[in-house]
Amino acid sequence: MGRTWKCAGLRWSVAGGPVLRWEGGVGSALGWGRRVAFGVVEGGVRVCVGARGNRCAGRREVGARGTGGRCEECGRLDRVGSVAADGKADDPREYRVYLAWFGAGLVKVGITAVERGADRLLEQGAVCFTWLGAGPLMAARRAEELLRVALRVGDRVPYGVKRAVRAVAARDLDAGCAELAELHRRALTLPGWPETLAPQPFSPVDHVQAFGLxxxxxxxxxITELTPAAALTGELVAAAGPDLHLATSSHGVVILDTRLMTGWELTSAGANGMFPVRPFPDERTETQTGLF
Known part of the structure; x- marks a missing residue:
């Protein structure tokens, strides 16, 4: 067996675009037209990636279809102290509340540290977004909850839904901006808006060009999962959030969620076949009927 690598995920920045990271700190900057080719070693198993910079003590095997890449114990440890799990109530940093649009009827509210800029929105695959408010963490959290309750704006859109409507959403930015504008207007007039959260003006930002869409x-x-002794070869035509859009010779343009790559030993050597691909249904323009 030749040299192998382990993927540490895809990271985005407004300045640098998408970078595929590898264990050991090395990163591969991605650009449109770049060839992406790798396989999983024959007989390989997917091993838990650990938590918060530490290896999994049990080196436990994890399922091929899971996007977390962690065993149950490491998953719990990774959530300890995270902002997403409300584990950092005393975080002194300033936060922004945002509204992100992924397609018709698909809007979420979220928060991100001001120092991160719009990187979080790129990582989530938001087709367009606007800032809503800025201030202390707990005030941002209260505003987030206020929108969930009063306006029924969820804090999550499943990645499968995002993928299925992404191409349509990229061609319908005017509708997306209009939807965000109306929610932004309604949000800032809600009673109970936290006093320490400074309202931000409506200023939509789209990521269609940044994503290559x-x-x-x-x-x-x-692609539904990675499997031993199988491979993928394609030309990168777009990327959004953790997803790479790859033009292949056998299946057309397929989407690879790079979170499926973590935990596997990967090689550039040839393999026996393609990873499993699930076709999108013919009708992909239905709007979401509930929060999830």
Whole structure:
């Protein structure tokens, strides 16, 4: 067996775009037209990636279809102290509340540290977004909850839904901006808006060009899991959130969620076949009927 690598995930920045990271700190900057090719070693198993910079003590095997790449114990440890799990109530940093749009009827509210800029929105695959308020963490949290209750704006949109409507959403930015504008207006007039959270003006930002969606053909399916002795070769035509849109010779444009890569030993050597691909249904423009 030749040299192998372990993926540490895809990271975004407004300045640098998408970078595929590898264990050991090395990163591979991605650009449109770049060839992406790798396989899983024959007989390989997917091992838990650990938590908060530490290896999994039990080196436990995890399922191929899970996007977390962690065993149950490491998953719990990773959530300890995280902002998402309300584990940092005393965080002194300033936060922003945002509204993110992923497609018709698909809007979420969230928060991110001011120092991170819009990186979090790129990592989530938001087609467009606007800031809503800025201030202390707990005030941002209260505003987030206020929108969930009063306006029924959720804090999560499943990635499978995002993928299925992404191509349509990229062509419908005017509708997205209009939807965000109305929610932004209503949010800032809600009673109970936290006094320490400074309202931010409506200023929509779109990521269509940053994601490469302006020129990319629509994807026809998604890879469901990585499997030993199988491989993927394709040309990168777009990327959004953790997803790479790859033009392949056998399946057209398919989407690879790079979170499926973590925990596997990967190689550049050839393999026996393609990873499993699930085609998107013909009708992909239905709007979400509930929060999840």
């Amino acid at each position: 302006d020129d990319a053909p629509a994807a026809t399916g998604e």
